[in-house]
Every structure is written in structure tokens, then in C-alpha cells.
Amino acid sequence: MSGVVLPPGFSLEPLQRTQPRRHFDCGQSEVNDWLHTKALQHQDKRLSATKVLLAGDSAIAGFYTLATGQVDFGDLPSELARKLPRRALPVAILAWLGVSVAHQGEKLGDLLLAQSLRDCYEAGQTFAFVAVILDCVDDRAKSFYQRWDFAELPGNPYRLFLNSQTLAAMMRS
Amino acid sequence: MATSLADEALVQRSDPKPTPEQLEFFETQVRPLLVKRCHKCHSTESGPENGSLILDTAAGIAAGGSRGSMFHKEMPDKGLLLQVITYRDADLQMPPDGKLAAAELAILERWVRDGAALPEYKAEPRPKLSKVDWVEGRKFWSFQPLRPTPLPMISDPQWVARPLDTFVLAKLSAHKLTPNPPADRAQLLRRMTFDLTGLPPTPDELDAFVADNSAQSVERLVDRLLASHKTYGRLLSTLTVLHYAIQFRRGESIMAKCTNETTTSKVSPLMVRLDAESKRSLTDAAELRRISVSDYVRTVTVAQARREVASARDQTIQLSPDEQLAFWQALQASAKLSPAQKRLGAIMRGQR
Structure with a gap:
């Protein structure tokens, strides 16, 4: 198995300068702005990696951006600290995901989410992390992720997470 | 505006009675200017917050604000009004958002130098504008004199290094809590650096502090953090x-x-x-x-x-x-998949 099965005529590629990223419109200005102006810069600096879903006409139908991060666990009361790790915990972050308005309703968001989690799983075979964190830009994005039963990160209502055991189980079953 | 100048009772005035020309100048030149440039902050409607100066009544203009009268009878140019509108006083300049235009300044200068004529008004003592209850305010804890406080009873006197610790331990015991053990060097550095700079220490700072076992190491650390220009x-x-x-x-x-x-x-x-x-x-x-x-x-x-x-x-x-x-x-929860997660897993594995 090489990955998520895409609809005929669609392909998934790493973000490149030649792709028409400035024409992408998912209806959410913050997400558009990320792809138009920042995603490539961050990728060039190795801060994040973006993959774009190209439609048959080479337009960008969707994209997602993955990054790494950490959850700070350093300042716990001593009673708790004995049981818990005393270091920042590594996490994978699904930082951005968007589907073009021209292709919304075609379930491409589900495919992009599945492929991004698959990428995380495969990376996790080499570089360990404890969870995938999903950043939600708004309530709509949050409800999209919550359809798949991701839990809220405590104290962060717009961050959901999936622990690595669950991720592995999803790839196994 | 709560009170218009034209409506004020003509009861008392100690200065010479203004001429009709002076009053006309006030009504046609000065008053519109005060309305335009001053009443936003200095009127009965805006309240006394800005120097207790009320400029929409003749009585208010005559009374001045918390700094006293706006006018100097003998030397008009030395009066507070002309001082502040000409920006001669670096600490008090009005209007605060930009100096008046030259033509506007000229109007007020002419009015002041000509005796600052006002319609007749009823001279009243300046209203008490402060709402602060000073008697009650003096009861606030920080205004109380220092006095010895008896130390509370505690269960573990050995833990106390200085008298203040007694209160800490008593409060912890009251909440059925036990004190943490002393922080190790790395933990101490991390907490102090976060508290004083909002940022974690660098690895070099950590190594240096852990290696420094001298009695003054903590004092030096605090001095360094307090002196830090960047933080x-x-x-x-x-x-x-x-x-x-x-x-x-x-x-x-x-x-x-x-x-x-x-x-x-x-x-x-x-x-x-x-x-x-x-x-x-x-x-x-x-x-x-x-x-x-x-x-x-x-x-x-x-x-x-x-x-x-x-x-x-x-x-x-x-x-x-x-x-x-x-x-x-x-994170420790068992990986029991929900039906939705099973469906998503199937897509991840390449199933349609």
C-alpha cells in the first residue's frame, strides 16, 4: 500500500514554487494567506512541510501542512512529576489543512486528513512523538476534525489530539 | 451640554462688567472654539476626570480646575490657559492631541489679554468633585502601620528556615498539603528564569548554574536576570x-x-x-x-x-x-478505536 487512494486525475505532491498557490481559495482568509505567502517560506527553512493535492487542471484542490512541536511538561508539582516525564514531549502537528471551494463537498478533506495522519505515522516509525496535534482555525474546522473523534487538548479548545497508540491502531486494524 | 452659558443667572460678578463687544467676541469666537476643541474632555457632560476643569459654564471657566484659575489678572500671558495652549509647559499641553491652529490661538490670546470677559454668572463654591472616601481609604491594608504578628502553630518546626516560612507551612497544613522538597539546581534555574524573564534558560546557562556551587550563586543569578537588558x-x-x-x-x-x-x-x-x-x-x-x-x-x-x-x-x-x-x-489511554476512527484508518490504509 502506498497511501490514500485519490480520485482519478488527482495527485499529491510536495509544495513547489511553480504551483499556482496564490490562486488557491478555501473561503478562509487565514488559511489562504498561509498557503499564498508563508507555507513555501517555512518549507524552505525546514520549519514545516506542505503537500498539495493537484486537480487534473493542475490547480491546487487542497493542501496540508505538517510540523513538529512539543508540549512542555517541565514544571509539575513533585507528587506528579515522579510519575510523569520531566521534559517536553514531542508531538506532530497538523498545522493547516484546506480544500478549495471549487472542490468542497467531494470528501477531499477526509482524504487529506487521512494522508496527513499516514505521513505522521510513517515519520513516527523513525522519529518518535506522543501525539498528533490538530490546530483548528475556527469552529468549522474543529467540527470537521471532531467527526473523527479527536479529543480536545486540555485547556486548548481549538487544539485536538490523537495519541500515537490510537494512530498506530488505525494503521493496523 | 447640561448648562448653556446663555441660560446662566446674572447674579454675581466681582470683575468690571464686560462690554457688549467683549461679550459678543466671547459668544461668537471664544465659545465656539471651546466647544470645538475643549468640551470633549472639559464639560459638565464629560465630568471632572480631567483636572476638574469645566468649560461649558461661565462659573466653571471662572473657577478653573484642580490647578486653580486659568487666568493671571496682572500678567495675562502668565496665566495657566495661555501657558498650556501655547505648549510652553512641557508637562501640560492642551489640546493633548495637537496644538491649536495659529488663528485659534490668536482668538484665545486676544480674549485673555482683553480681560477674559464672561457672561455674568452666579459665583458658587467649586463643587466637591472627588468621590473618594478618604476615611474608608485609610483602612486599606497597605496604609496600616507595621506591627508584630504572632506566629501560627505548625506541625513541623524543622522545616522552617525563617519566620515567614511558618505562615507558609501553616497555610499548607490548613489545606492538607505537604511542602515540596527543595528544588534541584536545574529546576531552580528554570523557575527563576521563567519568573523574571518569561523565557526558559539556555543550555549554557543551565550548565553554568549547575556547575556553580558557591553560596552566592543564586544571588548572582537573580542579579543577572534583573540586569538583563533583553528581558x-x-x-x-x-x-x-x-x-x-x-x-x-x-x-x-x-x-x-x-x-x-x-x-x-x-x-x-x-x-x-x-x-x-x-x-x-x-x-x-x-x-x-x-x-x-x-x-x-x-x-x-x-x-x-x-x-x-x-x-x-x-x-x-x-x-x-x-x-x-x-x-x-x-496519552496512556488504551487505543480502542471508535467507529469513526476505524473508518478513517481504513482510508489511511488505502481502502476506498
């Missing part, structure tokens, strides 16, 4: 110029004015609504540190905000201890 000193100086003002208005809100750290021209108002419980917590927390609520917000809340912004830049997610524990427990 604590800058935070303090920034806050000094921010005029970070906090008011509990009608007991329900905090009003703060924040200025961009690097450009003093950008001022954005920030209104934070607080429920009663949050407000009480804030007040109690400030009381525990024996500092004002303003200082608590500056040194704790703002420091936390800076920490979170810095963390976000580093892709580090900050959680409170309770949140860390909840997250850790969720």
Missing part, C-alpha cells in the same frame, strides 16, 4: 511607558491601555470583562503576593502571556500542571 529590564521599562491602567469599573471590568513595545504611537484599548469569581481570584492572588492588582497583572498575567507567545514561536505548547496531568492520562 526583565526591558519588560519593566516597557510597562513603565505603557501607562498600563487597570480599573475595576462598577466592579466588573478591567480597562487597560497597551502600547506596542517598539512604537509609542500605536495605542490600542483592551477591555477584559471579568466575572465575579475571576475578579475575586485576581484580587486574592494579588493579596497573597502583597502587591496591587495592577502589579499582579503586570508581573504575572503579562509574563504568562509573553511566555505563551514565545512558546508559540517555538511550537511549544504550554499547559498548566492540571492540564499536563490530564493530557498525560489521555
Whole structure:
């Protein structure tokens, strides 16, 4: 198995300068702005990696951006600290995901989410992390992720997470 | 406007009666100018907050504000009004958002030099504008004289290194809590650096501090952090110029004015609504540190905000201890998939 099965005529590629990223419109200005102006810069600096879903006409139908991060666990009361790790915990972050308005309703968001989690799983075979964190830009994005039963990160209502055991189980079953 | 000049009773006036020409000049030139440039802050409607100066009544103009009369009878140019509108006083310049145009200045200068004629008015003692209850205010804890306080009874006198610790231990015992063991060197450095700078220590700073076992190492660390230009000193100086003002208005809100750290021209108002419980917590927390609520917000809340912004830049997610524990427990949860997760897993594995 090489990955998520895409609809005929669609392909998934790493973000490149030649792709028409400035024409992408998912209806959410913050997400558009990320792809138009920042995603490539961050990728060039190795801060994040973006993959774009190209439609048959080479337009960008969707994209997602993955990054790494950490959850700070350093300042716990001593009673708790004995049981818990005393270091920042590594996490994978699904930082951005968007589907073009021209292709919304075609379930491409589900495919992009599945492929991004698959990428995380495969990376996790080499570089360990404890969870995938999903950043939600708004309530709509949050409800999209919550359809798949991701839990809220405590104290962060717009961050959901999936622990690595669950991720592995999803790839196994 | 609550009172118009034209409606005022012509009862008392000690100065020579103004001529019709002087009154006409006031009504046609001076008064419109005061309305246009001054009444926004100095009127019966705007209230006494701005120097207790009321400029929409003749009595108010004659009485002046908290700095006294606006006029100097013998030397008109030395009167407060001309001092402030000509921007000769560096500390008090009006209007504060820009000097009057030359033509506007000329009108007020002519009016003042010509005796600052006003319609006749009823001279009344200046209303008591302050609503502060000084008797009640003097009961506030910080105004009380220092006096010895008996030490509370504690269960473990060995733990106490200095008298203040007695109170800490007594409070912990009252809440059925036991003190943490002393922090190790790395933990101590981390906590102090976060408290004073809002940022974690660097690996080099950690190595240096752990290796320094001298008795003055902690003192030196605090001195270094306090002297740090990039962090604590800058935070303090920034806050000094921010005029970070906090008011509990009608007991329900905090009003703060924040200025961009690097450009003093950008001022954005920030209104934070607080429920009663949050407000009480804030007040109690400030009381525990024996500092004002303003200082608590500056040194704790703002420091936390800076920490979170810095963390976000580093892709580090900050959680409170309770949140860390909840997250850790969720990470340990068994990997039992929900039906939705099974469906998503199938897509991940390449099934249609």
C-alpha cells in the first residue's frame, strides 16, 4: 500500500514554487494567506512541510501542512512529576489543512486528513512523538476534525489530539 | 451640554462688567472654539476626570480646575490657559492631541489679554468633585502601620528556615498539603528564569548554574536576570511607558491601555470583562503576593502571556500542571478505536 487512494486525475505532491498557490481559495482568509505567502517560506527553512493535492487542471484542490512541536511538561508539582516525564514531549502537528471551494463537498478533506495522519505515522516509525496535534482555525474546522473523534487538548479548545497508540491502531486494524 | 452659558443667572460678578463687544467676541469666537476643541474632555457632560476643569459654564471657566484659575489678572500671558495652549509647559499641553491652529490661538490670546470677559454668572463654591472616601481609604491594608504578628502553630518546626516560612507551612497544613522538597539546581534555574524573564534558560546557562556551587550563586543569578537588558529590564521599562491602567469599573471590568513595545504611537484599548469569581481570584492572588492588582497583572498575567507567545514561536505548547496531568492520562489511554476512527484508518490504509 502506498497511501490514500485519490480520485482519478488527482495527485499529491510536495509544495513547489511553480504551483499556482496564490490562486488557491478555501473561503478562509487565514488559511489562504498561509498557503499564498508563508507555507513555501517555512518549507524552505525546514520549519514545516506542505503537500498539495493537484486537480487534473493542475490547480491546487487542497493542501496540508505538517510540523513538529512539543508540549512542555517541565514544571509539575513533585507528587506528579515522579510519575510523569520531566521534559517536553514531542508531538506532530497538523498545522493547516484546506480544500478549495471549487472542490468542497467531494470528501477531499477526509482524504487529506487521512494522508496527513499516514505521513505522521510513517515519520513516527523513525522519529518518535506522543501525539498528533490538530490546530483548528475556527469552529468549522474543529467540527470537521471532531467527526473523527479527536479529543480536545486540555485547556486548548481549538487544539485536538490523537495519541500515537490510537494512530498506530488505525494503521493496523 | 447640561448648562448653556446663555441660560446662566446674572447674579454675581466681582470683575468690571464686560462690554457688549467683549461679550459678543466671547459668544461668537471664544465659545465656539471651546466647544470645538475643549468640551470633549472639559464639560459638565464629560465630568471632572480631567483636572476638574469645566468649560461649558461661565462659573466653571471662572473657577478653573484642580490647578486653580486659568487666568493671571496682572500678567495675562502668565496665566495657566495661555501657558498650556501655547505648549510652553512641557508637562501640560492642551489640546493633548495637537496644538491649536495659529488663528485659534490668536482668538484665545486676544480674549485673555482683553480681560477674559464672561457672561455674568452666579459665583458658587467649586463643587466637591472627588468621590473618594478618604476615611474608608485609610483602612486599606497597605496604609496600616507595621506591627508584630504572632506566629501560627505548625506541625513541623524543622522545616522552617525563617519566620515567614511558618505562615507558609501553616497555610499548607490548613489545606492538607505537604511542602515540596527543595528544588534541584536545574529546576531552580528554570523557575527563576521563567519568573523574571518569561523565557526558559539556555543550555549554557543551565550548565553554568549547575556547575556553580558557591553560596552566592543564586544571588548572582537573580542579579543577572534583573540586569538583563533583553528581558526583565526591558519588560519593566516597557510597562513603565505603557501607562498600563487597570480599573475595576462598577466592579466588573478591567480597562487597560497597551502600547506596542517598539512604537509609542500605536495605542490600542483592551477591555477584559471579568466575572465575579475571576475578579475575586485576581484580587486574592494579588493579596497573597502583597502587591496591587495592577502589579499582579503586570508581573504575572503579562509574563504568562509573553511566555505563551514565545512558546508559540517555538511550537511549544504550554499547559498548566492540571492540564499536563490530564493530557498525560489521555496519552496512556488504551487505543480502542471508535467507529469513526476505524473508518478513517481504513482510508489511511488505502481502502476506498
